[in-house]
Amino acid sequence: MRFRGTIVSNLILFGLVCQILSGCYFFRKRSPGVEATTSGVVGESLGAKAGSVDEEALALVHAISSSYPAAGIRPDPDVMVRNLLLEYRDLGSTVAREIGRVEAYRLLLGGANQDFTIVPQDTYDATSLLAKLKVAEEICMGLVAPDEDLHPDWDSILPAGPEDSATNVLYLAQRFQGKPSSAVSAETIQSLNSILETGRSEGSLSESSYIPVCATLILDADFLLL
Amino acid sequence: MRLLVGLFLLLEVNAIAQTYTELALRRAQYLLNGTTPTDEEFALYGVDENAYKAAVRQMINDERFYDSVLRYHERIFGVGLPDEYLIELINEDIDGKQDKFASLTCDRREGANSRFICAWTKDYEDGKGTGCPESQEVAASVFWYPEIAAWVCPSVITNCGQDLSKCFIQYGDEEAAKNAELGATETFDSRFAVIKSLSRQAAGIATAIAVENYPYTKILEPGVTAVDGAIAHFYQQTHHFKIDQLNLNSQVLEFLPQLSLTDTRFKLIKAGGDNYSRGGVISSFGWLRRYDKNRTRANELYKRLLCRNFTAELPAIFPQDPGNLRTAAACRSCHEVLDPLADFFLSWGEGAEIYTGSSAAVDTSFAGCQGSSVQELAQCVQQLPGFQTCTVQNVWEWVVGRGFYKEESDLRDGLVEYFQTTNYSFRELVYAIVTHPVFMTAARTDALVTDPLEAPPLGEVPTVEAECDTVISYAADIAPLSANNCDQCHSAGSDRQDLTTEDQWAALGETAVGMMVSGSMPPGGFNESVQTLAQNVKCWLEQ
Numbered sequence: 088m089r090f091r092g093t094i095v096s097n098l099i100l101f102g103l104v105c106q107i108l109s110g111c112y113f114f115r116k117r118s119p120g121v122e123a124t125t126s127g128v129v130g131e132s133l134g135a136k137a138g139s140v141d142e143e144a145l146a147l148v149h150a151i152s153s154s155y156p157a158a159g160i161r162p163d164p165d166v167m168v169r170n171l172l173l174e175y176r177d178l179g180s181t182v183a184r185e186i187g188r189v190e191a192y193r194l195l196l197g198g199a200n201q202d203f204t205i206v207p208q209d210t211y212d213a214t215s216l217l218a219k220l221k222v223a224e225e226i227c228m229g230l231v232a233p234d235e236d237l238h239p240d241w242d243s244i245l246p247a248g249p250e251d252s253a254t255n256v257l258y259l260a261q262r263f264q265g266k267p268s269s270a271v272s273a274e275t276i277q278s279l280n281s282i283l284e285t286g287r288s289e290g291s292l293s294e295s296s297y298i299p300v301c302a303t304l305i306l307d308a309d310f311l312l313l
Numbered sequence: 314m315r316l317l318v319g320l321f322l323l324l325e326v327n328a329i330a331q332t333y334t335e336l337a338l339r340r341a342q343y344l345l346n347g348t349t350p351t352d353e354e355f356a357l358y359g360v361d362e363n364a365y366k367a368a369v370r371q372m373i374n375d376e377r378f379y380d381s382v383l384r385y386h387e388r389i390f391g392v393g394l395p396d397e398y399l400i401e402l403i404n405e406d407i408d409g410k411q412d413k414f415a416s417l418t419c420d421r422r423e424g425a426n427s428r429f430i431c432a433w434t435k436d437y438e439d440g441k442g443t444g445c446p447e448s449q450e451v452a453a454s455v456f457w458y459p460e461i462a463a464w465v466c467p468s469v470i471t472n473c474g475q476d477l478s479k480c481f482i483q484y485g486d487e488e489a490a491k492n493a494e495l496g497a498t499e500t501f502d503s504r505f506a507v508i509k510s511l512s513r514q515a516a517g518i519a520t521a522i523a524v525e526n527y528p529y530t531k532i533l534e535p536g537v538t539a540v541d542g543a544i545a546h547f548y549q550q551t552h553h554f555k556i557d558q559l560n561l562n563s564q565v566l567e568f569l570p571q572l573s574l575t576d577t578r579f580k581l582i583k584a585g586g587d588n589y590s591r592g593g594v595i596s597s598f599g600w601l602r603r604y605d606k607n608r609t610r611a612n613e614l615y616k617r618l619l620c621r622n623f624t625a626e627l628p629a630i631f632p633q634d635p636g637n638l639r640t641a642a643a644c645r646s647c648h649e650v651l652d653p654l655a656d657f658f659l660s661w662g663e664g665a666e667i668y669t670g671s672s673a674a675v676d677t678s679f680a681g682c683q684g685s686s687v688q689e690l691a692q693c694v695q696q697l698p699g700f701q702t703c704t705v706q707n708v709w710e711w712v713v714g715r716g717f718y719k720e721e722s723d724l725r726d727g728l729v730e731y732f733q734t735t736n737y738s739f740r741e742l743v744y745a746i747v748t749h750p751v752f753m754t755a756a757r758t759d760a761l762v763t764d765p766l767e768a769p770p771l772g773e774v775p776t777v778e779a780e781c782d783t784v785i786s787y788a789a790d791i792a793p794l795s796a797n798n799c800d801q802c803h804s805a806g807s808d809r810q811d812l813t814t815e816d817q818w819a820a821l822g823e824t825a826v827g828m829m830v831s832g833s834m835p836p837g838g839f840n841e842s843v844q845t846l847a848q849n850v851k852c853w854l855e856q
Contacts, residue, residue: 127525129568131583133537137528137738144734148727149749155721156756158714162343166384170347178497180489187488201512202603203393209760265339267355270331312757313340313714 227301263304386516420485496575517579523739539579558668592691702769781852
């Protein structure tokens with residue numbers, strides 16, 4: 088029995104490793120390149136459409152160089168939460184309620200007010216960072232350790248059981264740092280594991296143990312600026 | 314066991330630095346689609362430049378590009394409306410009785426097998442449930458989420474229709490309702506949905522134009538508007554709201570049955586007839602109500618669509634009564650441009666009198682264009698090189714994260730030229746910038762540009778090159794071409810400017826040439842016949 092159990096657990100482990108290698112993850116992913124549905128025009132004609140790519144002319148533009156690179160861009164504070172949720176969840180009342188739960192922090196995050204007399208912030212300050220921490224904790228609970236009452240029908244986005252920290256931590260780092268798994272540094276993994284250990288309860292890890300890991304990554308420099 | 318350990322060592326220890334295409338992929342995918350690449354996507358699209366460029370093309374074709382462009386336009390136009398702007402539109406005297414605003418409140422009953430119910434708001438607030446015994450409740454569909462049924466009293470169906478679309482809907486849980494999306498959930502509240510959509514309407518017009526790949530100049534096309542499900546629902550509430558005072562083109566209401574009430578995307582409507590007071594985004598309800606003075610409307614157009622600011626050094630002592638601001642020494646540097654520009658909006662009232670407070674039109678001018686209406690202003694701005702350059706600047710800042718440096722003047726000009734080459738394709742402009750080496754490089758700089766490129770030139774109305782070496786006759790060289798290309802719409806009795814007489818061509822020929830050369834008119838585009846007409850008119854005017 089113990090021999091068979093060892094084979095089974097090794098097979099499960101091997102399967103998980105294969106899935107990491109192939110980039111197949113346990114989250115709801117929309118297929119890239121889904122064509123936008125055309126709506127057309129109701130009423131009179133708007134005339135001819137605009138043109139398509141002109142490769143020759145485009146090459147000329149691309150040949151015009153500059154000594155200045157792009158600047159770091161802060162993800163729009165007004166849609167950051169919605170974008171994050173919709174990467175893993177379907178639109179519906181639970182998403183709406185989740186966004187509503189952090190709505191009180193939106194202005195503190197640097198979002199615009201209703202009539203845009205306050206415009207969205209392009210940079211961070213102490214207030215927006217602190218607000219982001221609070222929002223991150225709330226959103227991370229919904230992602231990695233959903234509550235049955237608050238998040239009906241939601242499963243955790245973690246690809247493996249809570250004890251498989253190697254798989255789960257690497258996965259979260261890839262998703263929130265926005266880099267290939269191979270580019271996630273050992274130092275990062277080590278730091279995240281230390282944070283994860285603080286969430287060990289009675290010697291065991293649970294889905295909730297990963298909330299601080301998730302929140303830390305949302306506050307990481309790689310997530311704060313593109 | 315040792316094999317497994319070795320495998321983990323190979324996998325885990327060495328983190329490889331990200332390539333510049335991987336960094337660009339991540340940035341582009343978030344900006345254009347709101348998502349982060351997976352390992353699979355990095356492996357497919359981050360390998361080299363060609364794979365990256367293919368990915369960018371897919372991102373622009375992706376359905377999520379719409380959301381990103383909508384948000385871009387919300388920020389560019391800056392139009393947001395507080396809730397009270399909807400309240401002021403309520404028709405207070407329905408049937409001569411006060412408080413006859415027929416709204417329903419919907420919610421789900423508690424307990425097992427809980428029913429979704431909708432009741433008259435007064436009954437709901439008085440704790441009367443649906444207002445009738447459960448045995449009398451009937452099932453109705455709900456227009457905002459056809460997948461479910463609502464249990465209602467028969468009087469609700471009689472007054473609100475089988476799908477409840479004739480009534481205004483409120484939801485018990487307001488916080489959830491504020492962020493609910495039409496068609497995705499039973500949670501819906503007309504108040505929040507309508508005011509949000511009205512706020513976004515200008516952005517919706519521009520986004521639909523951009524994503525459908527119409528020339529971007531069409532965002533200022535007279536007669537163009539855009540309507541989503543929430544606005545379509547609102548426009549049908551003619552007994553609850555003063556819809557007639559919104560000065561909508563009457564054809565817009567006729568087209569409403571063609572629109573789905575659950576559509577979260579703005580659908581373009583091009584209405585014919587009298588569009589004297591209309592110019593695409595600058596005559597949307599949101600623009601006119603948010604920027605509720607004519608000078609404000611003009612200033613915001615100048616700033617947001619032409620990337621220019623009215624700035625002036627104020628005098629040390631401001632005169633108590635400066636008199637005519639267009640000529641007063643302390644004020645004229647701005648007001649001699651701002652006030653004539655504001656005069657184009659006189660057909661609209663200001664503040665809450667937007668609907669009823671119009672003034673008589675006056676002849677005015679801006680950037681070399683003469684006119685008196687929003688329609689003429691919009692057609693003028695469509696042609697201005699400053700509008701095209703400003704569009705390039707706005708898109709550049711969106712994705713590159715900073716403005717242009719002074720030394721990047723050639724780059725800005727090159728992008729403007731490319732924008733013109735593609736007949737003002739917003740999609741191709743985004744593609745050109747997101748695949749440019751400046752975007753793709755791994756380095757990052759500060760967003761503050763220390764040596765900025767100056768505001769784009771407003772430009773002159775575009776004209777046509779012509780060798781005027783023969784005498785042009787109106788009768789022989791202009792009238793026949795005008796008959797073929799223009800008279801179908803621009804004739805006496807039509808809703809458009811009459812262009813069938815020599816005097817009319819003499820007065821409006823320069824404007825007409827600009828519109829022909831820029832492709833605004835005629836709708837068929839700048840073909841050989843139109844080019845000949847433009848050249849002949851130019852030479853004739855110069856004779």
